[in-house]
Amino acid sequence: MSMSVDEIRNVVLLFSNPSWGGVGTVSSTVIRNVTALSGHMAYSSRYTGNTTVLSSRFAGTTNGIIQGLLYVPDLPYGHECVEETALHVPQSVVRQSSLPPTNYYLIAIAPWISARCSRAYLSSARTAPVRGFLFYLPGNSTEAPPAAESELWNIAEEFEWKAQSGYPIYAISSMAGQVMMQHLSLYSGNLTEVPFGNNISARFQAEPEDYARIWTELVISTPPSSFATWLYFLIVVGVLLTVIASASFFMHLVQARRRYSLQRRVVSGEVKLESMGIKRLTVPMKHIETFPLFTYHYEPDTTSPPASPRSAKSPRSRIRRDSHGHSEGRGSRTILSETISEKTPSGSLAAVATNYQPYCEICLEPYQNRVTIIRELPCGHIFHPGCIDEFLNENSSLCPLCKTCMMPPGFCPKITNLMVKRERAIRKIRGHVDDNDVDNSEGGKQPRWKSTFRAKIFGGGSPASSTSTELQFRSKPVERQPSQPLLQLSPETPAAQAPSQSAPIPALHKPTALARERMRELAGTELDDGEFGSSGWRRVRNKVFPGFD
Template sequence: MSMSVDEIRNVILLFSNPAWKAAGTVSNTVIRNITALSSHLTYSGRITENITVLASKYAGTANGVIQGLLYIPDLSADDPCVNQTAPFVPASAARQADLPPSNYNLIAIAPWINAACTKSYLASAHTDPIRGLIFFRPSDDASDGPPPADSALWDLNDGGRWRTHSGYPIYAVSGQTGEQMMYHLSLYSGSVPAVPFGENLTALYNLDPYDYVRVWTELSVSTTSSLSSIWIYILIIAGVLLSVISLASFSMHFVQARRRACLRRRVISGEVNLEAMGIKRLTVPIEHIQSFPLFTYLYDPSDGSPPTSPISTLSPRAPRPAKLGRSSWGRSDSLVTTTLTARVVPISEKGLETPFAASTVATDYQPTCTICLEHFQNRVTIIRELPCGHIFHVACIDEFLSENSSLCPLCKASMLPKGYCPNITNPMARREYALRRLRDVSAYDELEDGNNAHSRIFTWGVRAKRRILGTGTVHTLSTLAQLESRPIDKQHLRLSHVTQDEDSQLSSGELARKRMRELAGSVSDDGEPELKKWRKMRNRVFPGF
């Protein structure tokens, strides 16, 4: 910011009954603007040109006006500057001792003769309650005005310290203007009878001989921005960019919030299985796991039929001849059925989007627990049957579902309670949205391959999707339903990278837990990886689409 002085205005004020003229009395501080009342009888000066601002650091003002009583700073009697400045400083001009005892603001005026005298005036004014100081160079030409603020004539050989450590603003006027102000200050620095037209003022206003007049100075200042046009342009561009960034961030957060809400509704309704799609690792509450039925494994080879696994009465299978078995865990009797033919249930057309995706594996003959690979003992082993029809050891399946995965180890059907939905995050919503778009593009590719007559009729949006997602990826990946319809090979459930020697060194519990992790498979973490602080901040501001 830069400052300029628009006008310096001098008027005459009347102070009545000064306290120092009557010991023990108190000044009533009654002030009259004699210039406003009788302008033809008193002095009034207005300076609007040739005003230079030498220091504006301490020029703070609320209304753009700096004002105070005009005076000359005192110098010590032994200061050589007293004699050097005597031709330019009238002896009758008001000093601080000639001003009212009240706490009035002051405006100082002094000649600029040399560096030493200027420093003396600055030091003297620093101890007074002044609002500004006006210098004038007696040798300056009135027509040219004072030198500019960056002129070497204002150098005091202190590196400009006098400008920044003065404690008040400093101005300069031409030599002729300064001498006129000094002259009028000397005329209006005494009592009323001694000033010009004093008798007229006394008769007009019935003044007391002890009343006195002083010069009151007002400086009208204005501040302007020192920023160049290029900086203003840069600020405008920065404001526009900030607005665009804020709008983009708000839009991303809004879109992500809508997608999270949409995904939450679809998960609750059972349309989306997050873990089966590889989005989020989920576990089943132990209370819900314990609601699955328990049976005693029953297999009688004397029947001459293939071994079968028990089926719950709650299972949606067709009724068949049955044998009764009682759970050894104190549960009520459960109906156990056998059949001569193994069933093969095709996978659902919705693939892994359905909460219970069927398996292509016959579930009627299950002599072994897939988790621990141990055989069931007839009429001894307690088994738990899942809603999908697969059976496991109670301890194995309970630990697997409560700590490793919410999906059946064999058919990958969801075992979560109906209406259950975990906390949906932005990475989860983005991944599900990308998989859904991938299926849409794959469906268009299948339509293109099956109908040659319309193979080239695609909208611009479909072509854009293929360019963004990549055609190679689309053709190599079929729909999720096709991927899940492949038969499950039980031999691959074993850990392929663990040798028999390594397995023999592990206990049965540790080996079962390793198989649980293998059966659960790998699922991408729904959280964000460890990133640097600036990347985390960027992702927080711009969550992306």
């Protein structure tokens, strides 16, 4: 961990010493900060910069400060380094035995005379609660000591002593070290021996046996490590990515369940995608070819008013088509027809839905009696095969007139998130309408508004009939004309049943440019896929967080 010493502060503190009263040695407490209260009576100093960090291991700081009582570690009695350092370490200097009995944190100081003596001081300091060690080279220099990589500080192989020390080690300038050592020797005895001791005793009412000692503070700054900064950044990014991935996975799971639910309801016929304005669909040509072909036949009956045209028991001949979509007759290619009885009291769904249809609603061209080939949809409306085939296969899956869906039963396209979003929006709108209906009905002003509104909008005469999410569009019934009977197909008479065997097969009607333009009008506005015109970041957001909007 890289660090630097910004400042070294020394002050004098006054500690109590109750042992003078014969009570015994007990914990000492700080009475006063003499330097702060009477700076002219106590030593104080500040050294800024010119400090070299030799080892920063185990540098425990409190708010960026390493502090403790300043002292010189004791060397064993008779140690050879006692003589070698005697010139720089006075005999009256503060030792561990000269400190208050309580184990305060300590800051050690010693001269760097030789590698052997420095190793002895470091070994002695390990037995005390030392928080930091200050070395200084003998001399009067005020310059910063050599760098930590210098061979001067090598007192063991490969600088192993730095790893063995349990406290940080710093080197200060020679002048700062000598001044601190000199004052450390002055503040080592009782109050009768320290500078201005009598004044301190009188000012603070201290006893002679109380302690006046130097308290040292090392202001440490630790610049942010690039590795630590990157590690913190990677942790933040990792947490953020985890949150994003979890949210994205959850939203994808929810959307998958919604797509499955919508697909199930589409297959069951509960939801009609195009009828609800969710997705534009087209009918496969194979399914369109299953809708029957007939020869248009209309002959008004002026003798009696028309009745329901089709009997429940009237036979309907099946059409066998050739490769061109035409049917085959007996022994020759001909267009078969269907016989519709006008005496049946109740007509079929096709007859009721179609009524009188004299022309194709797509190309607006009239049908020719006994000539025009027509295709009948399941809803009962008839069109030119060329017109309705192209309309259903390329424009829309709904009948151009009544908007009935012509898709095969059980058919379901690929369900997308946009389709789910639109279907849910429609259900929310309907739920909002239902709430308004409940409020109106509870008020008593319009008790039947709920059922009437649902019957008009969603079809059915009771609330139960409107549970489906399909919006049903109903076309206005065609008024039956008394002089214009319903569509008649060729009766089973030799003259009107079908063209003769030698007669040519009528060609199928081909849609014109005007008919194609009308197809687009009948199909309505194209439903966009939600991606057109949206910005790139919105598309990315919708892929990562589906259903965000």
